[in-house]
Amino acid sequence: MDVAHGDPRPAARPSDACRTRVVLDIVGDKWSLLVVRNLRNGPRRFTELKKAIDGISQRMLTVTLRSLERDGILTRTVHEVMPPHVSYELTEMGRTLREATAPLLEWSVAHLARIDDARAAYDARTDTPVSS
Amino acid sequence: MDVAHGDPRPAARPSDACRTRVVLDIVGDKWSLLVVRNLRNGPRRFTELKKAIDGISQRMLTVTLRSLERDGILTRTVHEVMPPHVSYELTEMGRTLREATAPLLEWSVAHLARIDDARAAYDARTDTPVSS
DNA sequence: CGGTATCCCTCCAGATACTG
């Protein structure tokens, strides 16, 4: 996120690995995929997202939404009523992004237990054993 | 990455969104997916990876490899020869992770131009127009 | 309601030097 200000990468470097970074800057963000995921069933309002994404601060939700809007992943629509009403919705590109990340989410659900096991085993090998 | 030291998330919160964070901590890392990607054709040595992944520092390559090893994504094998020889290879779980991220990489290649366009359009709308 | 602005602190990650 916030790639605009100081991205030092030369434009003349079209390798796959390099370009991948742009996408990782989107999905690797702490909150972006959670926001995308919460928009999977249609438009949501700011406060709805804030409640749905546990632990996100108002500031980070704003920052994340702006970034995704800038990247063309979602749209921001202001309804001029009282009280003010802003809704966010995935664009077509946002929907394809969500589809592209679906396998990853499935993988996570399928392998989280094994990751925990692997970590525990690794830590058991490397940590100083507490009790004799 | 480096989730061990101070992860404040309660264990008793098995919602999808919450658990997703663990995987995002892996793939969202700046270098992890690049390492995984570079191991797609079999084992690679430390220096090979360092050369293949442009811009990674020795420290970050070490940190990234350790983290992926801890998570059970790859294995580290020391060959006791002279000179020392260490090779890294994806585990079965690592290979499935790579497969799960493939759609995302394809998506990135397919949409990078549109992301650039979206950003340029957004910046044109929001930036202070330089000339009149 | 849906933001902005500001302060401030943590931790990431690059640079550099040293080692088995």
Next chain:
DNA sequence: CAGTATCTGGAGGGATACCG
């Protein structure tokens, strides 16, 4: 060759206060 150790700047992000 393949690391580890240490220092350090700066970005990420929480808390808080205020605004249209």
